Amino acid sequence: MDKYQVLAEYFGFHEFRQGQDELIDGILSGRDVMGVMPTGAGKSLCFQLPAVMLPGMTVVVSPLISLMKDQVSALTQCGIRAAYINGSLTEKQISVVMNRARNHEYKIIYVAPERLDAPAFCELCRDIEISMICVDEAHCVSQWGQDFRPSYLKISSFIAGFARRPVVCAFTATATKRVRDDIVRLIGLADPIQVVTGFDRENLYFEVVKPKDKLVALRRYLDLYSGTNGIVYCSSRKAVDELTQTLSEERYSVTAYHAGMPASERKRSQELFIQGEKEIIIATNAFGMGIDKSNVSFVIHYNMPGDIESYYQEAGRAGRDGSAANCVLLYSPNDVRIQKYFIDNPEDNPELTEKEKRELYLLRMDKLNHMINYCTKAPCLRNYILRYFGENPVGRCGNCSACNGSGMSIDITLQAQMIFSCIKRVREREDKEVIADILKGDATDYITYRKYDKIKTFGAMSDTAKSQILLHIDYFLSHMFIGERNGKLYLEEKSKDILYSGKRVRRLAEKQENKTLNKQKPLNVRLFLELKALRREFARKMSLPDFIIFTDATLRDMATAMPDSRGEMLKIAGVNERKYDKYGAAFLKVIIKHRVKDVAKAERP
Ligand code: ADP
Ligand code: MG
Numbered sequence: 001m002d003k004y005q006v007l008a009e010y011f012g013f014h015e016f017r018q019g020q021d022e023l024i025d026g027i028l029s030g031r032d033v034m035g036v037m038p039t040g041a042g043k044s045l046c047f048q049l050p051a052v053m054l055p056g057m058t059v060v061v062s063p064l065i066s067l068m069k070d071q072v073s074a075l076t077q078c079g080i081r082a083a084y085i086n087g088s089l090t091e092k093q094i095s096v097v098m099n100r101a102r103n104h105e106y107k108i109i110y111v112a113p114e115r116l117d118a119p120a121f122c123e124l125c126r127d128i129e130i131s132m133i134c135v136d137e138a139h140c141v142s143q144w145g146q147d148f149r150p151s152y153l154k155i156s157s158f159i160a161g162f163a164r165r166p167v168v169c170a171f172t173a174t175a176t177k178r179v180r181d182d183i184v185r186l187i188g189l190a191d192p193i194q195v196v197t198g199f200d201r202e203n204l205y206f207e208v209v210k211p212k213d214k215l216v217a218l219r220r221y222l223d224l225y226s227g228t229n230g231i232v233y234c235s236s237r238k239a240v241d242e243l244t245q246t247l248s249e250e251r252y253s254v255t256a257y258h259a260g261m262p263a264s265e266r267k268r269s270q271e272l273f274i275q276g277e278k279e280i281i282i283a284t285n286a287f288g289m290g291i292d293k294s295n296v297s298f299v300i301h302y303n304m305p306g307d308i309e310s311y312y313q314e315a316g317r318a319g320r321d322g323s324a325a326n327c328v329l330l331y332s333p334n335d336v337r338i339q340k341y342f343i344d345n346p347e348d349n350p351e352l353t354e355k356e357k358r359e360l361y362l363l364r365m366d367k368l369n370h371m372i373n374y375c376t377k378a379p380c381l382r383n384y385i386l387r388y389f390g391e392n393p394v395g396r397c398g399n400c401s402a403c404n405g406s407g408m409s410i411d412i413t414l415q416a417q418m419i420f421s422c423i424k425r426v427r428e429r430e431d432k433e434v435i436a437d438i439l440k441g442d443a444t445d446y447i448t449y450r451k452y453d454k455i456k457t458f459g460a461m462s463d464t465a466k467s468q469i470l471l472h473i474d475y476f477l478s479h480m481f482i483g484e485r486n487g488k489l490y491l492e493e494k495s496k497d498i499l500y501s502g503k504r505v506r507r508l509a510e511k512q513e514n515k516t517l518n519k520q521k522p523l524n525v526r527l528f529l530e531l532k533a534l535r536r537e538f539a540r541k542m543s544l545p546d547f548i549i550f551t552d553a554t555l556r557d558m559a560t561a562m563p564d565s566r567g568e569m570l571k572i573a574g575v576n577e578r579k580y581d582k583y584g585a586a587f588l589k590v591i592i593k594h595r596v597k598d599v600a601k602a603e604r605p
Helices: 003-011 020-028 043-053 065-077 091-102 113-117 119-127 150-160 177-187 214-224 237-249 263-274 308-315 333-344 354-376 381-388 413-425 432-440 445-449 466-478 493-500 509-519 525-542 552-561 566-570 577-603
Strands: 033-036 057-061 082-085 108-111 130-135 167-172 193-196 204-209 229-233 254-257 280-283 296-301 325-330 409-411 482-485 488-491 506-508
Touching (some): 003 020, 020 033, 043 130, 043 167, 091 119, 130 150, 204 381, 263 280, 296 308, 333 354, 354 381, 413 466, 413 488, 432 466, 525 552
Parallel strands (some): 033 193, 057 108, 229 296, 296 325
Antiparallel strands (some): 482 488
């Protein structure tokens, strides 16, 4: 079988992505290789595919247990025999795996770096044919990378122990020169073929905002993105816990992840997110390396990370399936203080000399400065990142908040494509209602009579409410992507860019939000928190659970509608006469106090 056949047969893909071809050819010709590609580019395939074709077994060194498990199950799904050995297995399970490996039952075995000096494992590697050693997440070998793992330093002596040296390959998403040089030197790659692919991730929209109140901003984003999956990164465990609690009380579909949680809970949380039972995971940077969840459509940083490498890697977990995704960073000067604290109080590393410590300090400060500049000064966010990684983009990207002007926005390219192609299919002879019905997949008499239920776009937006489809159509009308003549929709020139030239469209959320704001007042967060505190008091006094007094939803309604009388209060869902008589008056008092404050504020010049 040649590499194309393996690609199709085992992986189900029909073409290589940028860089894969060259790296695979290198390995198959017996050369060492180093692949530097951004997260999501498809590095795994570069070693997994040749591993299938090479005669012996491939050993993959990988830093994280979760990563190994996922990759091995993905390989098994593809019909490639693979296994892993790490601390999550019992001794007995390890010996089963080792015996099977001895019987040539695996093409690929994943190991944690600690395994490389276990005598039994070394013996196994001497006894069977090892064709390739692959170091995944190879930046972990470098103290200058962001995830230094001292046990990665064992790799070179492990390789040196072979009588016949296997091919060695290394992969990372960290592209700074210093880290790249370290990888070649510390792993001992022999004159490797190096492939560094472009770092741009076109489908990601970058956004930096400096909100007055991060929680309020976060909620607005989560509402904007509701129904999709995303990650919210925080810089501390405490922030993760607090946010998770607040948001889950407000009925957001969230789960938490940080290294301070018991392993079983962490694992459960990760699974809930990966399987889509929870839409949002709120996490520290402990979450994510090697997570291959393809449908993450947003990554929000609640705090600024310490360097661009970390930021890009974390943000890059969005949109791995290639569809449009949002990367938002909520910046505040306090984030700088937090990161400075981390730099001033580093983890003790006895392997470093004083001079090296000083050097590391300066390096980290320099990295932090770049990160701050990204948040505060970059004229184009994407280009700033690309330049940081050594690329030389020209012009501006036009696809980030620095280029587009700030304001929440969402990508509606897909919706545009569906609506435009539907208009085209019906030869520009139908009105909005009919177009919306076709897209919704509503087989009305007229639609079946016209045989529109046979066209490709019929039901293409079946999971979108018809009212929403109509809103999209109105948006495209008002932005002159389409026009209306005698009530029939037709395509304007501008729509062709989107249908045929791969141009993207975004819609500013603010316009839409302002409309709803007029109808419906926003939640008064401070009031909501006060009402919750009051509820707590009642609950404690009466030894009842909070929600028996009033649910969060009821308090939210109160803090939104801000009723000012008994009658108004009784209109709130969840407040009946009995409850009003028991608690209502006390809650009403708090609300009225807030209304007075609001009025006073509004009247001041
Ligand atoms: P990373 O570079 O971050 O390690 P992965 O190897 O996990 O990325 O790959 C990211 C995604 O891209 C996976 O879902 C993988 O199946 C997919 N992928 C890799 N190569 C190809 C290809 N040639 N065609 C289509 N999808 C691919
Ligand atoms: Mg990977």
